[in-house]
Amino acid sequence: MRAYMGSDVDGTMSAPAVSAGPGGPAPKPLDQLPRLARDTTEEDPWPVSVLSQKYHDAVARWPGAWIEGQIVEINTRRTGSAYLTLRDNFEDISLNVMGFRAFATQARDFRQGDRVVVHGRPDLWTKQTRLSFMADRIKRVGTGDLKEQIDELRRKLKGEGLFDAENKIPLPEFPARIGLICAPKARAEGDVITNARLRWPTIEFTVVHAHVQGPQCPPEVVQAINKLDQDPDVDVIIVARGGGSFEDLLGFSDETVVRATAACRTPIVSAIGHEDDWTLIDLAADLRASTPTDAAKRVVPDLVEQEAIVLEARTRIESRIQTMVEGETRLIEGYANRPSLTKPQTMLDKPQRLVDDSRVRLDIALRRIVDDASLTVEKLQSSLTALSPQSTLDRGYAVVQTANGKVVSSPDQVSEDQDLTLTVKEGKIETRVVAAG
Numbered sequence: 001m002r003a004y005m006g007s008d009v010d011g012t013m014s015a016p017a018v019s020a021g022p023g024g025p026a027p028k029p030l031d032q033l034p035r036l037a038r039d040t041t042e043e044d045p046w047p048v049s050v051l052s053q054k055y056h057d058a059v060a061r062w063p064g065a066w067i068e069g070q071i072v073e074i075n076t077r078r079t080g081s082a083y084l085t086l087r088d089n090f091e092d093i094s095l096n097v098m099g100f101r102a103f104a105t106q107a108r109d110f111r112q113g114d115r116v117v118v119h120g121r122p123d124l125w126t127k128q129t130r131l132s133f134m135a136d137r138i139k140r141v142g143t144g145d146l147k148e149q150i151d152e153l154r155r156k157l158k159g160e161g162l163f164d165a166e167n168k169i170p171l172p173e174f175p176a177r178i179g180l181i182c183a184p185k186a187r188a189e190g191d192v193i194t195n196a197r198l199r200w201p202t203i204e205f206t207v208v209h210a211h212v213q214g215p216q217c218p219p220e221v222v223q224a225i226n227k228l229d230q231d232p233d234v235d236v237i238i239v240a241r242g243g244g245s246f247e248d249l250l251g252f253s254d255e256t257v258v259r260a261t262a263a264c265r266t267p268i269v270s271a272i273g274h275e276d277d278w279t280l281i282d283l284a285a286d287l288r289a290s291t292p293t294d295a296a297k298r299v300v301p302d303l304v305e306q307e308a309i310v311l312e313a314r315t316r317i318e319s320r321i322q323t324m325v326e327g328e329t330r331l332i333e334g335y336a337n338r339p340s341l342t343k344p345q346t347m348l349d350k351p352q353r354l355v356d357d358s359r360v361r362l363d364i365a366l367r368r369i370v371d372d373a374s375l376t377v378e379k380l381q382s383s384l385t386a387l388s389p390q391s392t393l394d395r396g397y398a399v400v401q402t403a404n405g406k407v408v409s410s411p412d413q414v415s416e417d418q419d420l421t422l423t424v425k426e427g428k429i430e431t432r433v434v435a436a437g
Contacts (some may be wrong), residue, residue: 052129059131068141069095071114073245074107082107084135085245086118099121099135106138112246113147115234116140121338128330128359140162146246151252154280157255161263163283169267171299175235177204178299179228179266181221184209188240188271188292203300206234212241217251222260229264236299240271240292251277256363261285271295337347390425411436 028232033050034040046054069086072094082104084097097118099107110116120135157163178196182189189207196203208227210220221239228237239261241252251257252272261268261284270285271292282288289295339346385391389399400408401421408414414436422429 052126056124059124072247096132179234179237181224182240183212191292200300213248218254237268243274252281393425
């Protein structure tokens, strides 16, 4: 394509700046081109660059203006530039806005959904003949209508307990099959499948395609969730979509989608947009992933990590078994070296000493008992001897008894010619009474 120097809107042009491409005809000097658009013909047209420059010059004379809209997309860069997409609050019309330096610094305080007024001037980039709005000031005038509706729905569903932590279902540690909901031929599908299989090669997928923006998005996503939830082979569900504007992600804040997510009995993971993007499905899901790639990494374990865990566990088990065996070996060796096993007779030494000591103590005790008993017998014998009638007889006395053995203690107890027995020290004497009284 031929390129020319800039021209005034009235058609005054300068000399050509760039020659034709290789093999092409030489460009006409600018002063030989038609001055006005109505002067162009099929045989004498304007190059694209000329038309683009004329548009630029015309747009440059448009006055600056304040405009109002809702931020549906915002991107601020460290280089000092900011790019916004504003949506009309009443019509489905959007406008690209860009700004530098002071405007970019101001724009860092704004988010998707904010309703703002922006001051700037129209600008046309001649390289692509693209019209945009070059802004220099921005002010917040309130949250956007859509954001207010989403916040109201969020408060309503939260009050019903749909976002409560106790309702979350934990993800399986080792899923065998993942149910994936995404757009047909979407990059998110490849990101999830590729990253999941890199971590866990045996993982299987059941993919259900659905619209991920526009009016068809909510019913198709709800239908896909219900279908995968009824599949007994699906262990976990991932709802994935790449990045997009605030408006593009609205389908995932739809009430039917949120309720279907909260009611799903299979663990469900939301991976909508990028890390800074938030939708209501993120609050109802059992786990929110920042990106589809992050969802794949969080749903399946890492084979390398699991192998390392198994290896470490085996090492610990082997070390513990080895320590246990060594301990038992030392214990057995200790038992084997004990005298009770090497010289079993030593086991009887202590009981023998106990028996010997007991015999000595028993002998002493018995001797003491016998001595005490002998002493008592001797004392009793002495007392008995002292009190015995024999001792009286030994002193020369006699005991007189009648024939029937009755002791006579008075002369009145006997009569003449009565037989009596006299017991003396050496024996008995039979006698007869000659006279009594």
